[in-house]
Amino acid sequence: MLRAPDAESLLDLTREKLVVLDEAGKYTYLNAATRDVLGFDPETLFGTDAFDLVHPEDEARIRAAFRELVDGDGDGTETLEYRYGTAGGDWLWLRSRIYAPSETDIDGYVVSSRDVTEEVESIRRLETIVSTSTDVLWMFDADWSELLFVSDTVDEVFGLSRARLQQEPRAFLDRVYPADRAHVVRKMRQLSDGHSTTLEYRVEPDEGEVRWVRVPGEPVREDGEVVAVAGFARDITDEYRHKRQLEVMDNLLRHTIRNDMNVVIGTAERILEATETAEPIGTAKANEAGKNGTERNGTERNGTERNGTSGDGPAVSDAVDVEAAARTVRRVADDLLDTAEKQRDVIELLSRGGSPQSIDVEPIVRELVGEMRTERPAGEFSVSCPSDVTAFALPELEYAVAELIRNAVEHADTTPVVEVDVTRTDGEVRITIRDNCPPIPIEERHIMADRWKMDDLRHTVGMGLWLAYWVAERSDGSLAFDTVDDGNVVTIHVPREEYPEENDPPGLASDRETDPPSGN
The missing domain is CATH 3.30.450.20 (PAS domain)
Structure with missing residues (x-):
């Protein structure tokens, strides 16, 4: 019992x-x-x-x-x-x-x-795998009100700690680029509704820093109901930059070649028309005017000019037109060759990679301005630079500064006035070029700031500006634009060479040299 x-x-x-x-x-x-x-x-x-x-x-x-x-x-x-x-x-x-x-x-x-x-060891193995990944793995509950898991890389990519996200699960939205935030929220709703999503958007982990992430997400279901959402965020900034560089180069070349070749084709058609309708000069001079009752010089016997013009007039005029057209073709061809050279320099910069190095800025800016004074003696040029300032940037920094100075000279409607001002803070060197040119088009400034997408309607024409932009960007710096009443202000921001505390550089002694225009 x-x-x-x-x-x-x-x-x-x-x-x-x-x-x-x-x-x-x-x-x-x-x-x-x-x-x-x-x-x-x-x-x-x-x-x-x-x-x-x-x-x-x-x-x-x-x-x-x-x-x-x-x-x-x-x-x-x-x-x-x-x-x-x-x-x-x-x-x-x-x-x-x-x-x-x-x-x-x-x-x-x-x-x-x-x-x-077994459970703990399984979690530890997962954490080990996660720790070796640069992706941000995450899981929230279905309505994004509770953080269930996030890897430590969230701090590096989003600039947020795990503790902050645990307290405020939606705090990551504060790091989303403002223009992308509404799109991200819509995708979050779709994910909560049970739809798989993939989106790319910008984040700002630190002030002034913009990075691109790709974020696939999947709903997690139990008994057919969405109980959580999970996925990962991958930093694709380098991938995006590479893609954008290719798009920029493609657009610049197509736009430049199309415009220049239109000029060449139009000029060639004018040359053809001139050669088909005009009598060659030699033939005109060889023909006797007698059969038309004219002298060899093309005038009537009674002293009046035939049709009121010199006999050599049409042929000479056509010859002048052809000569001018040929000069136009030559000029456009030179521009295309110059574009090809700059394209090669840009491609070398983008493909070579390279590492930043210490660069003494003062000799560079003074030499570049000196060369421009020689080339444009009528211009007004000035330099203000600390006697000892060292940047930590790509070697092509000199090329970038040269392009900005040349742009300031070539786009001036009157006598060019160019000021180069170098300053430094605790963490960066700023090279500022001020000019008296018409304002840089807003299209160029917004496209470079990544506010607008480049297309056939919105494009830039300055490969030199893009070269300066990429030199600054690949040096962990930036290129900034501003407009003033009498011109533009373009500033290259690059990191400053770090000094040991005991070897801090001397004070910021600054001198300014200003040369009046030649001949005044």
Whole structure:
């Protein structure tokens, strides 16, 4: 006949380790599952300090949690995870919850423990994999109100800590570029509604820094209901820049070649028309005018000019037109060759890569301005530069500054006035070129700032400006534009060479030289 089960028999059948501790933390009861979990006979551990078998790295934390509960300061609902020794000398992970006597009416503190070694080790393996990835792995609940998981790389990519996201799960939206934020929110709603999504958008991890990320996301379902959303964010800034560089080069070349070739074709048609309709000069002079009653010089015998023009007039005029057309073709061809040279320089810059290096700025700007003074003696040029300023940038920085100075000279409607001003702060060097040119078109400034997409309607024509932009960007700097009443202000921002504290450079002694226009 079967007997009614007693409580102790039922406790021995459970697979969880159930024990009772006194206020000192010694075992006063252990169920039979202790043998299955730890390999110890319950009698062996009876009366011993339960914390003696806790891993040394976890012992202080677990003892403190137990002492807080005994003293009435702790929360018995807290779940503790820690390593515990086995009879075989190994360590396993236990997940335990401690119940105070007030909760159980038992004389002692009941500890319910479960072996979670496989789970913990699986999570550790996942964390190891995640730690080797530069992607940001993430998981939120279905309505984005709770962060379930995010990898540490979120700080590097988004400029946010895990702790901040745990407190404010939607704080990452603050880092999304303002123009992209509405699009991101729409995709978040689609993901919560159960649709897979992939989007690319800009983030600002630090002030003034813009990076591109690609974010695939998937809904997580249980019993057909979306309970969470998960995915990863990958920094694709370099990929985006490379793609954009190709688009810019393609657009610049197509636009330049199309415009220049239109000029060449139109000029060639004029030459053909002139040569087909005009009588050659030599033939006109060889023909006798007698059969028309004219002299060899093309005038009537009565002294009047035929048709009111010189006999050589049409031929000479056509010859002049052809000469002018030929000069136009030559000029356009030279421009195309110059474009090809700049294209080669740009492609070399983009493909070579290279690393920033220390660059003494003062000799560069003074030499470049000196060369331009020689080339354009009527211009007004000035330089202001600290006597000792060192940038940390690509070697092509000199080329970039030269392009900006040349642009300032070539686009001036009147006598060019160019000021080059070099300043430095704790972290960067600024090379500013001021001119008296018409304002740089807003299309060029917005496209370079990545506000507008380049297309056939919105494009730039200055490959030199793009070269300067890419030199600054690949030097971890930037190119900034501003307009003033009498011209433009273009500034290259590049990092400053770092000095050891004990070898700080001298003070910012600055001098300014200004040369009047030649001949004044």
